[in-house]
Amino acid sequence: MSLREGEPEPSRAVSKxxxxxxxxxxxxxxxxxxxxxxxxxxxxxxxxxxxxxxxxLELTRIHTHGLLFHWPGASDERPVVLMAHLDVVPVEGTWQHPPFSGEIVDGQIWGRGTLDDKGSLVAICEAVETLLERGFTPAQDVWLSFGCDEEVSGEAAPLAVEELVRRGVRPWFVLDEGGAVASQAFPGVAAPIGVIGLTEKGNTSVELRVEGRGGHASTPARMGPTARIARAIVRLDRAPMAPRTPDPTIELFRRMAPHGPLALRPVFANAARIKPLLTRALLAAGPETSAMTRTTFAVTTLSGAPALNVIAATAKAGVNIRIMVGDTIADVLTHLRTVIADDEVHLDVIESCEPSPVSPMDDAFALLESTITEVFPDAVPAPYVMMAATDSRFFTGICERVYRFAPFRMTLTQRQSIHAVDEHLGVDAFVDGVRWYQRLIERIH
Structure with missing residues (x-):
């Protein structure tokens, strides 16, 4: 790889x-x-x-280890916030290479956080470091907001927002992790898709709880707490919420149309006119595409009696709910009560967050997609609805343009390694990501 003047030096960035x-x-x-x-x-x-x-840059410490940097630009009229987080999820399973080694094998940097989200954090910092060494001043103020508890929906991001409000900062746009330059994004689509999240699903957790008398396992009664919880889970599994295909997904398919299989190109190109047909197709294609069309319910935790010979006095089931744009927490709770249809099953809301507002596809979005085209000329920039939750959802109260994109090429296997085993990021992909952030900052106007 040959470097143009002022571009980041690869080995330096990778070692960091x-x-x-x-x-x-x-x-x-x-x-x-x-x-x-x-x-x-x-x-x-x-x-x-x-x-x-x-x-x-001026540094303000946020919460325990959150970091908020201020880089004054030539103007403060349209400030930009670039986000990442420094915390990671725990390591489980057997890895090919030690998860905290940072080893480079077969052109890949292996380790927890390479994709989620230290890769973005280091790429942002290296881009800024390189530009500062050149004496560059951005056209607008740039803020770097690095959270320390994103993986547990913690306090750092809301407190960073409070600090920006205190300083009177109203960002032009905010950019956090989320999308990627994704290969194998959809069956039959050869081109990588540079997906930019315009919104993200709401993230809500509800605990189903049934109380009873408990007692000795030798004298069980019908429909005790565990049986009622089991019945509630089955009823919920059999009655999902109504599907829909939101506008960002329609635009995603429209942009993929020229790159899809010949037989599907007319379907993709006319997605807006055949929404019901497209929705049914996505539902049938598997859990990943089905999740693009509806609010999802995942039963993740179960608890009952403390011993095998004891009848549970309390049985619980934890349900993680990802709320589709267009649905609300109130809709979800109504659905739960209706399909479970049992007053003995209590609903305890553990945490709740509505879906994020849909960000506009205006000049800020155009800046992101044109930078994608410059650095990744083979990629198709497109909007989408992000399934997971990011710290950026807390910034929607002070900014209408909140986007989610990590500028790294990722295969399907790599995307599946996030929060799983063998998380890794290509060396060349990482360097391209540094270059993308640098070009983005240079092109802010």
Whole structure:
């Protein structure tokens, strides 16, 4: 790879990512279980790896280890916020390479956080460091907001928003993790799709709970707590919420049309006119595409009696719900009560978040997609509805243009490694991501 003047130096950027992946910044909802020393080490190492950034930009510490950097531009009329997070999920399973090693094997950087989300964090910082070394000043103020508890829906992002409000900052646009330059994005579509999240599903968790008398397992009664919970789960599984195909998904398929199988190109191109047909096709294609069309319910935890010979006095089932754009938390709770149809099953809302507003496809979006086209000329930029939750949802209260895109080429296998085993990011893909952030900052107007 030949470098143009002013582009990031690959080996320097890669070694920085390796150093930061090696620090196990695993977050936990219980702060007592968080290895605070690892987060301290990460913040210190970040300062060592990016000295010019830390010397040149004003830093405000947020919550425990959140970081908010301010880079003054030529104007503060349309500030931009670039986001990432430094925490990661725990490691489980057997990995091909140690999960906190940052090893480079077969042109891939292996380790927890390479994709989610230290890759983006380091790429942003390296882009800024490179530009600062050149004496570059952005056209608008740039804020770097790095959360420390994104994986547990923590406090850092809301507190960062509070700090921006206190300073009177109303961003022109906000960019967080989310989409990618995704290959194998849809069966039969050869071109990689540069998917930019215009919105994200709401993330709500509800616990189903049934109380009873309990007692000895030798004298069970019909329809005790565990039986009622089991029946509620089966009823919920058999009665999903109504599907729909939102506008960002329609536009995604319209843009994929020229690159899809010949037989499907007319379907993709006319997606807006055949919404019901497209929705049925997505439902039939499998769980991943089905999730693009409806609110989903996943029963994730179950609990009953503390011993095999004890009848449960309380039985519980945890349900994680990803709420589609167009549905609300109130709709979800009504659906649960209606399909479970049992007053003995209590609904306890553990956490709740509505779907994010849909961001416009205006000049800010055009800037993102044209930068994708410049750095990834074979990719098709397109909007989509993000299934997972990001810290950016907290910024929708102060900014109408909140987008979700990580500028890395990712295969299907790589996307499946997020929160799973063998998370890895290609060396060349990472360097291209650094270059993408740099070009984005240079092109802000």
């Amino acid at each position: 990512l390796q150093a930061l992946v090696r620090i196990p910044t695993v977050s936990n909802r219980d702060l007592a279980l968080v290895d605070t020393a690892a987060f301290d080490d990460f913040v210190a190492e970040l300062a060592r790896q990016f000295p010019v950034l830390h010397e040149s």
